[in-house]
Amino acid sequence: MRMELIQPFINAADAVLCETLQSPTRIADVSMDEETYRRKGVAAMIHIVGDIEGRVIFDLDTATATRIASYFSGEPVEASEEMVRDTVCELANQVIGNAVTTLNDQGMHFRVSPPSVHTAETGGQGAEDTETLVMCFDTPNGRVYMNISMRYHRRRRRENVAIV
Amino acid sequence: MSQFPVLLRSKDRLPVRYLIVDDSVFARKNLAKMVESYGGKVAGEAGDGCTAITEYDRVQPDVVLMDITMPQMEGIEAAERIIRQHPQARIIMVSSVGYQENIVAALQKGARHFLQKPVKAEQLYDILKYVLGDDAVAVATPAAQ
Numbered sequence: 001m002r003m004e005l006i007q008p009f010i011n012a013a014d015a016v017l018c019e020t021l022q023s024p025t026r027i028a029d030v031s032m033d034e035e036t037y038r039r040k041g042v043a044a045m046i047h048i049v050g051d052i053e054g055r056v057i058f059d060l061d062t063a064t065a066t067r068i069a070s071y072f073s074g075e076p077v078e079a080s081e082e083m084v085r086d087t088v089c090e091l092a093n094q095v096i097g098n099a100v101t102t103l104n105d106q107g108m109h110f111r112v113s114p115p116s117v118h119t120a121e122t123g124g125q126g127a128e129d130t131e132t133l134v135m136c137f138d139t140p141n142g143r144v145y146m147n148i149s150m151r152y153h154r155r156r157r158r159e160n161v162a163i164v
Numbered sequence: 165m166s167q168f169p170v171l172l173r174s175k176d177r178l179p180v181r182y183l184i185v186d187d188s189v190f191a192r193k194n195l196a197k198m199v200e201s202y203g204g205k206v207a208g209e210a211g212d213g214c215t216a217i218t219e220y221d222r223v224q225p226d227v228v229l230m231d232i233t234m235p236q237m238e239g240i241e242a243a244e245r246i247i248r249q250h251p252q253a254r255i256i257m258v259s260s261v262g263y264q265e266n267i268v269a270a271l272q273k274g275a276r277h278f279l280q281k282p283v284k285a286e287q288l289y290d291i292l293k294y295v296l297g298d299d300a301v302a303v304a305t306p307a308a309q
Contacts, residue, residue, distance in 0.1 A: 019282040020194075073193040083189065090188040093233075094281045097260025101280070104263050112261070114233060 005052055005131050005150040012098035013137060013146050016091065021071065021139055028143065029136040038121055040145055041065065042084050044092040045118035050110020052103065054130065054150035057118050058092035060084075064142025071141060089115040095146070168289050169302040170203030173226065180292070180300055181207040183225035185216040185242070186258070187234045191281070195229050195258070198285050202292065203303075213237025213245075220246050220253065226299070227292065230275070232259040232266060240270050247274035254295050258283060 010027075017025045041061030048054055060068070066079040069087040077083055092115045100112055130151045137144045171180050182199045184206060186192045196206045208223040210216040212234045220228065228246070232239040243255045257270045262280040270278055276295045279288060293302065 016282050019284065069190055069193075072190060072197070074197045086188055087190045090190040093188070094260040097262070097281065101262040 002131050002152075005152070006133050006148055008099040008102040009056060009095065009146065009148050009150075010133075010135065012102070013095045013135070013144075016094045016098060017137055017139055017144060020091070020094070021068070021141060023140050025144075026138040027135060028138040029134075031134045032132060039118065040143070042088045043118040043145075044085075044089045044115040046092055046096045046115050047113040048096075048100065048110050048150070049113075051108040051153050052110060052150055053153055054148070056092070056096055056099075056149075057145075057147040058088060058095060058115075059118075059145040059147065060088050060091075061142065064139075064144065067141040068139075085117055089117070091144075167305060168202050168285070169304045171289075171292060171296065171300045172203065172303055174299050174301050177301075179203055179205040180227060180296065181205050181223070181225045183208045183210065183216070183219055183223060183228045185210045185213070185219075185228060185234070185239065186231035187211045188231075191231065191258075195283065195288075198283065198288055199229075199292075201285065202289055203305075211235075213239055213242030216242045217245055220250065226254065227295065228253060228255040229258050230255050232257060232261070232270070240266070240273055240275075243270065243275050244273040256291060256295060 014025060040059050042065055043057050043059040045055055045057045062079060062084050065084040065087045066077065069077045069083055096112060130149050132149045134147045172178065173180055182204050184192050184195050192209050199206065207225045208219040210219045214237045216230065230239040230243055239257060246253050246255065255275045257275045257278045258281060259266065260281040267278045277291045279291060
């Protein structure tokens with residue numbers, strides 16, 4: 001597995017969750033089998049296009065998203081659909097933002113889409129050259145799932161082969 | 165959140181007034197909680213760059229905390245337009261993406277500082293003290309001593 005594609009996202013998720021929740025998180029489960037992933041609650045998807053391309057799905061159940069939003073606000077918030085969606089999208093935004101900043105510092109260039117709500121039950125079919133990882137983070141406010149599917153852009157892959 | 169010495173305006177010892185601009189309600193609430201913990205007051209909020217410009221004119225804040233990626237008008241453009249009309253505006257960009265080119269562009273347009281999300285309360289406090297300079301004074305509270 002080409003961990004250099006995936007590691008920045010793992011590091012970013014860990015850092016963002018620890019910082020936002022002010023407590024350590026634990027990786028509860030890891031799977032490389034995309035087909036086992038099923039959406040747990042409210043999910044946000046972000047697409048990346050460029051030197052690396054793919055998508056990241058950030059997925060929280062409603063209770064977890066509400067608890068996180070309440071923690072952030074410093075007061076209980078209503079478990080409205082809008083607030084839950086907003087919480088998931090902003091968390092996804094922060095994780096992806098941090099990850100792509102790391103990759104950009106390494107010389108990679110790409111465009112990142114704004115987060116959109118992901119309503120499908122699965123993450124979609126990956127390709128043979130795609131690295132896929134489904135992770136579950138245990139936090140004090142509940143479980144957070146991240147489904148990453150990434151690959152090098154075709155041009156960059158040809159360049160890598162040429163160098164070898 | 166740990167206690168910080170309260171930041172007050174030097175001229176009248178009143179709370180520093182903030183305009184918080186971010187398309188995420190979640191992010192705005194988080195920043196509001198932080199600035200209120202420094203003794204500040206949220207004078208206005210906006211969810212996009214266009215509203216940020218009108219809100220700035222309306223509330224005339226001491227500091228603007230501005231996200232970059234927003235609908236209708238992005239934060240860097242909004243910052244540039246606000247500064248064109250109000251050269252004294254103190255705008256701090258707050259974004260999850262810390263690309264070098266974003267930071268340089270924002271500072272060239274007149275933003276005073278850049279902070280990457282997730283925002284750490286201590287970092288934001290230090291940046292606010294720096295940006296406000298002599299226009300703010302830190303008053304120790306009993307809990308912060």
